Amino acid sequence: MTTGTQTSVAVLGAGPVGRALVDGLHRAGRTVRVGVRSPDDAKYQDLDAAIEVVTIEAAVAASDVTILAVPADALGSVLSTTSFEPGHIVIDACNAVFTAMPEGFDSIGDFVASRLGPGVGFVKAFNTIGAEHLGNGAFDDGRAFLPIAGDPLAVEAATELATMLGFDAVALGGRDVIGMVEDHARLWIHLAFRCGWGRDFGFTRVQR
């Protein structure tokens, strides 16, 4: 896998998360494809005409990096019908919000990582802030903090994409701290909904 400006990205799912990432990456000049179950569905016609909407298999096969942006309970079926070549990088943006964790796993990311073949890079990212912000992490008060964890090369690739999208991308470490990224998402969701902050915020870093 090459990181850098030539890296092409498949985004699986065209809900709020998939669309925000696709739009942001396309605006930033990155080659990006949307992978969905029914690419001919009229509901994808509002996407920029330059963005290819294809099957999940075709999107993955034509890309270096794949971002998973589907409901957590769809991951089992998506991953069982998709094969990633060694060297491919898989970025998991999914959260278990209204669904239980897969049996035997403490995090969605651990489940996804367990389904990938040898040599496929895994990283957890883009799950810790509302979808409407994912295409642009630059707020008036600074760049929103975006924690990332996983395999080193995959963290590097996700960091590059997140930085390109305006985020303060922060590498937390390897697969052992994937759960921490999901905890951060739970904190954002808690503040947004239980504490009444609403969705229009991100976290920023302050330092002395």
Ligand SMILES: NC(=O)c1ccc[n+]([C@@H]2O[C@H](COP(=O)([O-])OP(=O)(O)OC[C@H]3O[C@@H](n4cnc5c(N)ncnc54)[C@H](OP(=O)(O)O)[C@@H]3O)[C@@H](O)[C@H]2O)c1
């Ligand atoms: N919404 C947020 O603010 C937010 C923020 C961060 C992370 N997340 C996480 O990111 C993920 C995506 O969120 P979202 O709000 O964009 O989700 P969503 O609107 O519920 O779904 C996104 C896409 O998933 C596809 N999909 C559903 N079931 C599928 C299946 N069995 N196989 C293949 N594709 C399937 C849908 O395709 P069809 O059009 O074909 O049905 C849709 O395009 C979720 O795991 C969520 O927890 C959400």
